[in-house]
Amino acid sequence: MSSLTITLVRGDITEQHTDVIVNAANSSLLGGGGVDGAIHRRGGPEILEDCRKLRASQFGRGLPTGKAVATTAGKLHAQWVVHTVGPVFSREEDRSQLLASCYRESLRVAGELGARTVAFPAISTGIYGWPMDDGARIAVETVRDAQTSVEEVRFVLFDEQAYAAFAARVR
Numbered sequence: 001m002s003s004l005t006i007t008l009v010r011g012d013i014t015e016q017h018t019d020v021i022v023n024a025a026n027s028s029l030l031g032g033g034g035v036d037g038a039i040h041r042r043g044g045p046e047i048l049e050d051c052r053k054l055r056a057s058q059f060g061r062g063l064p065t066g067k068a069v070a071t072t073a074g075k076l077h078a079q080w081v082v083h084t085v086g087p088v089f090s091r092e093e094d095r096s097q098l099l100a101s102c103y104r105e106s107l108r109v110a111g112e113l114g115a116r117t118v119a120f121p122a123i124s125t126g127i128y129g130w131p132m133d134d135g136a137r138i139a140v141e142t143v144r145d146a147q148t149s150v151e152e153v154r155f156v157l158f159d160e161q162a163y164a165a166f167a168a169r170v171r
């Protein structure tokens with residue numbers, strides 16, 4: 001438990017002013033669609049430069065699912081982007097622990113950087129196919145239970161359905 005405040009915003013995560021913006025990345029760290037595409041587009045080439053350095057050093061094989069790593073935030077209104085790799089949703093295999101790990105590890109990295117405010121997207125609920133209600137449940141439960149020095153977690157939800165799913169869990 002911690003004294004962390006959870007807030008919900010409907011909007012575009014690349015417009016947030018927070019210490020950290022979390023990216024729903026893929027293992028390559030070299031960009032993609034959705035949140036990842038928007039972050040690299042709005043943040044500019046410095047973020048990709050940092051990602052390439054990570055691939056050339058400690059993450060030669062890519063960032064494993066459930067892990068998180070920080071880079072510059074480039075031109076975004078944040079100090080750092082924390083990249084995390086959500087699991088692809090599967091009906092055959094329960095990957096909930098990996099999704100929870102994304103939130104936990106991102107908060108751990110943010111805390112180590114001294115960040116007080118962190119903006120999260122609804123990880124895995126887009127291209128990776130995770131059902132929104134379950135994604136929201138895992139996100140809110142995991143953040144609530146986290147031991148962290150981060151003071152505010154802001155979930156930035158792209159549409160009304162996502163906002164409603166998170167609102168139902170935060171109440």
Ligand code: AR6
Binds near residue numbers: 025026032033034159
């Ligand atoms: N701001 C906030 N939320 C957004 C934005 C935005 N600008 N854009 C989309 N969303 P996704 P994933 C919502 O697909 O499922 C990439 O190609 C979206 O509606 O960005 O983890 C990566 O490189 C959804 O609810 O991430 C990976 O290959 C949520 O953010 C893969 O997609 C997450 O959708 C990761 O897939």
